[in-house]
Amino acid sequence: METYDGRCLCGDVRFRAIGAPKWVLWCHCQSCRRHSGAPASVFVSFAHEQVSMLAGEIAKYGSSPGVERGFCARCGSTLTCSNARLPNETHFHVGAFERAADLAPMGELFGGERLPWFEPRTGALGGVAAMAAIALARGKKARERS
Ligand SMILES: [Zn+2]
Numbered sequence: 001m002e003t004y005d006g007r008c009l010c011g012d013v014r015f016r017a018i019g020a021p022k023w024v025l026w027c028h029c030q031s032c033r034r035h036s037g038a039p040a041s042v043f044v045s046f047a048h049e050q051v052s053m054l055a056g057e058i059a060k061y062g063s064s065p066g067v068e069r070g071f072c073a074r075c076g077s078t079l080t081c082s083n084a085r086l087p088n089e090t091h092f093h094v095g096a097f098e099r100a101a102d103l104a105p106m107g108e109l110f111g112g113e114r115l116p117w118f119e120p121r122t123g124a125l126g127g128v129a130a131m132a133a134i135a136l137a138r139g140k141k142a143r144e145r146s
């Protein structure tokens with residue numbers, strides 16, 4: 001059985017999911033953007049019976065009717081989203097999991113709300129490539145000024 005351990009930044013909240021997730025998806029909606037502070041979120045869906053709490057509890061904020069957003073009340077880490085229309089599952093933010101590298105998204109939700117500069121499939125620059133891109137952009141600006 002696959003095991004996915006997750007926790008918030010401070011470690012007060014810890015949980016474990018057993019078995020394969022139902023799905024892993026990008027969400028580009030504005031509500032997730034506001035809750036996470038990130039340009040997009042990746043959610044990992046687990047059925048309630050797959051998940052057990054190991055420590056603490058997930059604080060909840062009702063962001064719209066039927067939608068609850070979970071976070072750590074101490075450190076503020078963004079942890080979950082749940083929707084009353086999908087009552088048997090919780091959607092966990094991928095960054096909470098130790099094995100986030102194994103949880104690659106298979107698609108996306110609310111693609112119409114994706115930020116125009118965000119390219120989840122093609123925008124993966126490694127550290128060196130990203131620094132090169134920044135240097136190139138700076139050089140271009142400098143040439144435009146002169
Ligand atoms: Zn915490």
Ligand SMILES: [Zn+2]
Binds near residue numbers: 027028030110
């Ligand atoms: Zn969303």
